Amino acid sequence: MSLGKLIERLIQLVPVLLGVSLIVFVMMTLTPGDPVQIMIGDQAVTPEQEAAMRRDLGLDRPIVERFFVFLGNAVTGDFGTSFYHRRPVLDVIAERLPATIELSLVALIVALLTSIPLGVLAAIRKNSIFDRIATVGSLLGVSLPGFWFGILLLMLFAVHLHILPVSGRIGYSAEIEPITHLLLIDTLLRGRFDAFLDALSHIILPAITLGLPMTAILMRVTRTSMLEVMRQDYVTFAEAKGLSRRRVIFRHALKNALIPTVSVAAIETGSLLGGNMIVETVFGWPGLGRLVVESIFLRNYPLVQAAVLFYAVTYVLLNFVADILYTVLNPRVKL
């Protein structure tokens, strides 16, 4: 992959971001629901006081003007002030982002560590009882709604067995000076193994809930692709040479079978961010997803705009990473 290609891809981001900005802006503004009315809530108010609030939020200006002001400021990295937090939206998003990234990464690791072995096993024991159970399990994994599965886990591990906490990221007494803002890493860097275990106990259930659909998808991709590869001539040849089955599977088949798994995983990582909204709500996880959902209901325009732009950039970049990984794993393909 040349530097030229990389720059070309980055340039392609610009129209995507402009398009997303415009769509989000228009959709938010055209959706019925007035931020000022929502903010005032149930209260008697004079028209003058209402107008003053509208002016303070900058909502008294025409929509077109507001869009270009938003674009102009966004270019300089200023995404405006959150209507509710009364602080720059970038600050508010930055506070919540590490929790979301940490949860997504752990969910990704959980998904990769479980789906690949299960997929391979299901493929090499095709039509066995294990294969059937795994296939049905993966169907369930994709179909089970996160809010239901998450609460089931909570009831079992937190309420009945009392071995895991219900919600949050870490206990109240743990004070960890942030370095990366990812608690699992920071606690280890600070040498606080007790706090690490505490953080780990908090992240297990949300990570399993979030990672489950991805585990299911990746398992099926791995299984199919493994079956495909096992039928290839070079695998038959390797077996004919008298290589052990283990060696054939791990040295020859798996490497090639993983190509689709890796690219699907990269793309699915984007959807982990989206799936976060429900899991974060169920587990009281202080991430970005929950903040965005709350902000949509409150018509907190600046925050929703900035967050959706962030999601769009992440999604495009992850697709890009998937493409790169594909070329690395499969040198026959060029971007």
Next chain:
Amino acid sequence: MTSIARALLASSAVFLVTAPVASAADLIVGFTLDADTLDPANHRKRETETIIRNMYDGILTRDAEMRVVPEIAESMTQVSPTVYDFKIRSGIKFHDGSDLTAEDVKFTIDRVTREGAMGDGQTSPRQSLMGPVASAEVVDGDTVRITLKEPWPILPAMLPFQEVVSKAFVEKVGSAGLATMENGSGPFKLVEWRKGDAIIMERFEDYYGGASDIPPVGKACVDRVIFKIIPESASRVAALLAGDVDIINELPPFSVDQVKNNEGTDVMTVNGTRSFFIAMNMEGAYFDDPKVREAAAHAVDKDLIIDKILGGNAARIEGILSPDAFAASPDLRKYDYDPELSKQLLAEAGFPDGIEVTMDTEGAFKDTAEAIASLLTKGGIKTTVQVGEGAQLSDKWRTKGAPKSGDMYFTSWGNGSLDPYDIFTPTHKTNDRGNSAGYSNPEVDKLLDEAAVELDTARRADMYHQAEVIVNQDLPYVYLWVPQDIYGVSKRLKGWTPSADSRINLHDACVE
């Protein structure tokens, strides 16, 4: 599957030792929403206020019976219809150790009421909560005089919604600093705000003791208070059952039995301040006819729904006001459940075969709305429930006089001040912002306008009573109920009672 379950159990058993164990003097509240900001003058959310109010005290506050009593003020005197004097207590300290003075109180009121006083040209979003306040001045050193542009009898009822900030601190850190730092004079001070996750506070050792009318007076009982943010109600209930938290708010009625039956937890209720009702579009095809509106009122069996769906946790109403509100009339005409009478009224209105209508509501109230719809249908008003999103429905129905579409709207209006001014006027005055029925009666408008500025309490109550009688006759809405606020609590909690204004004051709460 069993091997997977075993593996999960085994892996989680490792964390047995690290599962959270609350220390004896930590009180943890499982709460629906995080604070938007810690600046008392820069938000419009009840939940934000609930959290902030444990770190900041106000000039006035409310006791458990919702009576307004002095807090930072020692006394309140009404000098004239538009002038109130508040004598400020001495010996009150802010969390940074500085003294709270009348200057701080004046500064607080100015910051909320003056245009652009928040800095950067911004006006406080809480300005409208202070009505027609014209100015605040310090007189005689320790007294703050609030002058109004016109008489506004509910000033004392609205002052508990404002918390006193330190002038020196705000000038030092600015509004931006006040959003994430605090320097109040309340019973607890901020330790750490983990945004979206928890707000951790500890006891303020130099606390002056709080309102002298609300015993016990003194420092807070618990060492630390933690507001743990758990937005999903099933998870909040799980946290309570697991012993992770001591109080949860917004316990769903369907979880009441589960919490009651669980060893170690209990349920506490308090009359809420939110009135539920069905708006009937008086500009629409059917509900312009009073007989059709009366038919609807007779078709809804409120007692049945309160009993079966709300678990008995609501008070029936015949007008917009909560039974606990100022001037609520206990003797209004009741429209009892009588579906045959409904059909007869419809026939008299020219609809012998009944009518077909839709009823808008939010997703959260779908079950209740469906129950109402089936009752209405039995009474000849064939009703289909349409679920919409809150802000969208508000836009559709609260049109301030602009034409509206739709037949019925199952909705509610809150009344934290328990004064009719904040609920009766917006929902019933011609073209006002909460008038979703499109109701207009000049006589009611006149009564509401006059009552808003009437200082004689008895006369004012009488005006609201007259208005209630007229409205009860005109029936722009089917008035339904005021639900109780339901809290789940751990049995180790002592000294705490829920309060009708939804505040969770933890000054007197102890844990065993």
